[in-house]
Amino acid sequence: MKSQDVVFWKETINDEMDSIIGNNTWVLADLPLGCKPLGCKWIFKKKMKVDGTIENFKARLVIQGFRQRPGIDYFDTYAPVARISTIRLLIALASIHNLVIHQMNVKTAFLNGDLDEEVYIKQPEGFIMPGNEHKQQVDLTKDFLSSRFSMKDMGEADVILVSTPMDPSVKLMHNTGKVVFQLEYSKVIGCLMYAMTSTRPDIAYAVGKLRFPSILEGYSDASWITNVEDHSSTSGWVFLLGGGVISWASKKQTCITNSTMESEFVALAAAGKEAEWLRNLIHEIPLWPKPISLISIHCDSAASLAKAYSQMYNGKSRHLGVRHSMIRELIMNGVISVEFVRSQHNLADHLTKGLARDLVHKFVIGMGLKSI
Numbered sequence: 001m002k003s004q005d006v007v008f009w010k011e012t013i014n015d016e017m018d019s020i021i022g023n024n025t026w027v028l029a030d031l032p033l034g035c036k037p038l039g040c041k042w043i044f045k046k047k048m049k050v051d052g053t054i055e056n057f058k059a060r061l062v063i064q065g066f067r068q069r070p071g072i073d074y075f076d077t078y079a080p081v082a083r084i085s086t087i088r089l090l091i092a093l094a095s096i097h098n099l100v101i102h103q104m105n106v107k108t109a110f111l112n113g114d115l116d117e118e119v120y121i122k123q124p125e126g127f128i129m130p131g132n133e134h135k136q137q138v139d140l141t142k143d144f145l146s147s148r149f150s151m152k153d154m155g156e157a158d159v160i161l162v163s164t165p166m167d168p169s170v171k172l173m174h175n176t177g178k179v180v181f182q183l184e185y186s187k188v189i190g191c192l193m194y195a196m197t198s199t200r201p202d203i204a205y206a207v208g209k210l211r212f213p214s215i216l217e218g219y220s221d222a223s224w225i226t227n228v229e230d231h232s233s234t235s236g237w238v239f240l241l242g243g244g245v246i247s248w249a250s251k252k253q254t255c256i257t258n259s260t261m262e263s264e265f266v267a268l269a270a271a272g273k274e275a276e277w278l279r280n281l282i283h284e285i286p287l288w289p290k291p292i293s294l295i296s297i298h299c300d301s302a303a304s305l306a307k308a309y310s311q312m313y314n315g316k317s318r319h320l321g322v323r324h325s326m327i328r329e330l331i332m333n334g335v336i337s338v339e340f341v342r343s344q345h346n347l348a349d350h351l352t353k354g355l356a357r358d359l360v361h362k363f364v365i366g367m368g369l370k371s372i
Contacts, residue, residue: 009044009057016060037121039121045057216239216241218238218274218275218298219271220264220348221237221352222260222263222264224259235253235266236350238347240367245368245369260301265301266320272297275335276330294335298340298347299338299346300343
């Protein structure tokens with residue numbers, strides 16, 4: 001809008017939209033199949049005083065009715081108004097009885113009528129409400145839930161957690177200080193765990209770049225002896241599909257391993273178990289192409305990769321027999337394959353250690369997460 005009166009026109013446009021919305025003139029709805037919505041446009045007019053000065057600015061939103069078909073989209077084309085003789089009669093009565101005439105104007109009078117026909121229009125430019133196309137269905141769902149349960153409507157979800165990377169220099173040690181109320185601490189940790197398992201894998205740790213976003217693939221990694229007190233290690237795995245993560249975990253290993261290779265193999269076994277579950281799930285999805293391709297699991301341990309495809313045991317790793325047998329069976333049955341990947345491209349590496357902020361940002365992008 002290039003008019004020198006742009007401020008006044010914008011004000012009256014907003015006033016018109018407030019009246020339309022306030023009168024429930026329309027509802028946002030999905031467009032029925034085969035239906036073409038009508039366009040709309042703004043009509044602007046300056047209302048002048050008797051002396052020629054501007055009294056006010058008026059803006060009206062009108063439908064492009066010339067696209068409507070008579071007998072289908074509309075039937076009547078008249079607006080009921082009072083006859084001029086009726087107005088004259090009232091004026092005459094006022095004169096006879098020495099009455100004072102007052103006048104009022106119905107603001108946006110045509111918005112108060114009810115249509116028998118269903119008319120679909122496009123939302124006016126500049127006032128499009130994205131994300132509300134299904135608001136009516138949302139309201140119906142809320143009403144249904146409220147009729148069955150005691151519900152509290154909290155509105156739209158508008159609280160988004162920000163990136164909070166873990167300081168790589170921080171080492172958690174056993175607490176030797178004064179004992180505090182553990183329940184409150186557990187509640188806080190529970191909130192963080194919910195965020196991690198629901199929408200925030202980057203707070204568990206993060207790294208990497210997607211290579212084949214159209215296929216289901218996984219990454220596994222481990223950090224050997226991340227806890228110096230009980231000598232436990234940390235496993236991490238992540239699975240991606242369609243350019244984003246669909247499953248992930250960062251867990252303390254339940255067994256003590258004697259080497260980096262052993263801790264990596266424990267993590268690989270956990271990832272293999274998850275891959276088997278995911279494969280069983282997609283097998284039940286009719287849209288998924290059959291036969292189902294094997295799921296590639298990438299790890300950055302050449303020794304673990306060799307162990308996965310080896311049928312030989314040695315005395316040092318005999319206690320990994322059950323996990324080794326499971327991985328071998330998954331490979332032989334065509335469920336998974338194990339591939340080597342460099343550490344800088346291993347998307348599970350961030351699930352086992354704290355990283356600097358710049359790396360966290362890189363890994364967030366690699367996992368398909370975007371800032372809102």
